[in-house]
Amino acid sequence: MAFNFNWSPLIADTSRARDMLTSALNKSPKPPIIVDDIIVTELNLGSTPPELEILEIGDLAEDRFRGIFKLAYSGDAFLTLKTRVQANPLNTHLSTKPSFASPQPLAAGSGLTIPLQITLSDFRMSGFVILVFSKQKGITLVFRNDPLESLKVSSTFDSIPFVRDYLQKVIEEQLRVLFMEDLPAIVHRLSLRLFSSEYSDMETEEVDGQRNDDSTIPVDPLASPPQDPTDAFGFPLDDDQFSLDPSAELHASFSQKNLLRLAALTDSHRTLSLFTPSIRDTVFRAWAGPSDRADQFGQHPSFAAASLSRMNSALGIHSDVSTVSGSGESDASSSRPTLSSFSSYYGSNGGRNRARPKKRRVVDLRRPKDESKVPDAAPLPDAVQPPARVPATIQEREVDLPSPTTTPTTYPRLTGQQPSQTTSSAISSINLTSSTAESPSSSKSSAESAPPPYHLHESLPTRVGKEKPNDLTRHNLNSIPMFRNYSFEKPGSPLSAHGRTSSFTNLYCHHHPQQYWASGHAGTSYFESTGSILEQAWMRKMATEIASRVAGEKAAREKLGGVVKGIVSSPGAAPPLADAPPAYGS
């Protein structure tokens, strides 16, 4: 396999790139020292091409490509800018300050504008580039980190060191913005003009009205994913395009028309309308059973919007954690810097994702596993595994996410009992819980006999204390999200009261709207006795997993003996965790 990058045609004509650079440079607010437009007079890409090292190729076909490169450049490109600057430092200083407390000099602040020519050369760049190309979407090029290492700024003021240093600083700042924000947008629009006929039609229409509509296009490629052709019509974008997940490419084949029809279809599904728009080469399929429905449930934006956002933010926390822990490790993770932090990024702004038509990331991670567990719902003790003390993977923690349904009853009971009985009792308590969902009064006594619910937290410092010192931070971090999931059982939070009645429906009716997804589960288990097999199996599985973890912690605590007990019982060990606020405050 070989790639052939042809550098020379890029050198030939730079006039268009020059214009775009000019408009990009003048778009962002300029520092007060620059009093005129910045005009790019010369742009030469040089004869030395950048060095590209392929780190990863996620997708490769004739019409699409996605990959991660390591870019290193030390060529002879240069760029000449022309502008006018304010040479009086007092003038620029005063222009940004409120007049009320300004010294108001009589004439010392009078301006002196000087034409300035700046040449930027000796670019030294290195960074990770994510390149996504597809015929429909054009080229999306994103710098993973700040690629600019150094450059040389030579200007009219090289003889004055103060001005030279200032210019160097200001220009480097502006260039970093350019590389991180403006350049991806420029490349994308250029490529769209080349490849996408749909876009070029659109653009030619726009050209009649207005040539430069730069301001309407968002320039931050990370805050808003790079535009695809549907963007101008206000359709939401899929954020999966950086994930290197090949199945995400499905969306790329959706054309404008089909998207409109799909939107009409989902609209009609939301209502009682029987209207079905005709979509070519499409098989319409109804939901087969509760599992399908549940699957759909998670994906449907209107039902699950709130829960998705919550899940996303949780995901964001997790993957943040994993990034941090990854940095604690050595090269293995640093050579692949992208994926985890991407998910963290998109996860962290769940509000934005709300309108996305599809949430593959959240739902697909867990469901297949869940369904595979459905047949063997009975042999639960088999599922008890040795306590997995490896750094908890994302998946493991995700499994915990919907599980707060089980925690209020299981944990208090578990911690109060002998380790040998832990698992079975946990299962029985789970069974109990699911049955109490139907008859809350019967379980009241057992729930009330439970010890105070924050026993769970005591196990966390134990585990931390057991670990090797260098693992300590990682596990601390790992334990925090899990802890957050459970933290609402703190006494004093409104849910502790519900823990006593141990009624699921109560729990989630009173809980935050973010728990919608989980409440959907609880609701089905409560109201539909038919569909509850799946749910019970699900909960059993959760129970075993939680039980196994708690058992492991218990065992570890037993091993450590009195020392650890001292730590556990000492008031200083638990409070930092116990005082942590609930992750999702109401």
Added chain:
Amino acid sequence: MLGFMDYIQHAFHLASQWNSDNSYSSLTASARDILDFDIPRGLRFSVSSLSSPNFANSYTFGTSGVVDGSLSYLYSSLPLQVASRSKHIDLTELIRGYRHVLELRRPDNPWWWETWHRGKRVDRLATLLYGRLYVPASRLEALYLRRISPTRQVHLSCVSDERLQNGGTILALLQDDRAKSSTEYLFSTDSALLGVRGLYNFGPDPRSSTFPPNLLSRFSVGGELYYGLLNASGGCSTGLRFTTLPAHAGFPYTMTLTLNPLMGNLSSTYSVKAGRNLSMCSRFDFNFYSYESDFVVGWEVWRRRARPMESASDRLAEDVLSKPVPTLRDKEDDVEGVLKARIDQNWRIGLLWEGRIKELLVTLGASIDLRNRDQIARSVGLEIQYSS
């Protein structure tokens, strides 16, 4: 037109016998008032009152795209006996035009200010406190003025705004006015700016006993020097002014010349009060480093209420008998309004009308750009003040 609070501050200066014109920073005050008048933007309405001689408050409400406002309070330890109703305020006090430079006043002896009661000094130093809060921008402005001696004044102004660097800035000024000369020392927390300003008036010293009463003109020179400690940058300028005094027989005029040697900026102004109702001013800027130049001309026309009919003989008698020795308060309380206009070499025109309509003080302004054909009127604004 001055805002109500600025008017009250001016009244405080008058009451505490502080000559704010005798300072290098007001060397070009006449030209600034005729040429660089502020043109209001949008609609602005303010209600103010001097509720007691020591306390004033003002509320401003405005809209220029977004709705904003401010509320301000002022406390003065000196009781201020000025007209505060917008119907009665003398417009010549409120509207700044050609600035008559008054004769220098001999500073008080310090012991004149002392008040003794049963062997104890009971006098207090005159103090002014002023605060203004802008909403919704959450900017707070505060001013502290104190006359610490007959020749000195401390001026402390602060702005608190989270958008500023370090969350705010403080400017401290120590002003020393000894009539013959005046100096100001300033320090600003913004980049630790230090500054000195000084002004020297040639001619006889008003503190000496041989000070002649009716001088015709005055010649002053001054300079300023700034240095920012943190950003290691500075600035300086020097200037001179020749102005006629009220005793001058012809029309009053003022000439100034300022020079910024570092930036090569030379600026000269000539303002003249051509008649009772007309003042003109021109300013020419030239930079001998970049050869850039700028030229602005401005006028102000005062419109007065028609006087009751006078007999021809009265007028004749007035013309013949009374020599034109204009005193400042010479029948100027019947002003209806002032029209100000300026135009510069780029055909940018500024127009402003300030006046009184019934009980309201109205400022109406527009700036016009004749070069830019598709958007000639750049901004239009209306400001209405009411005070009681």
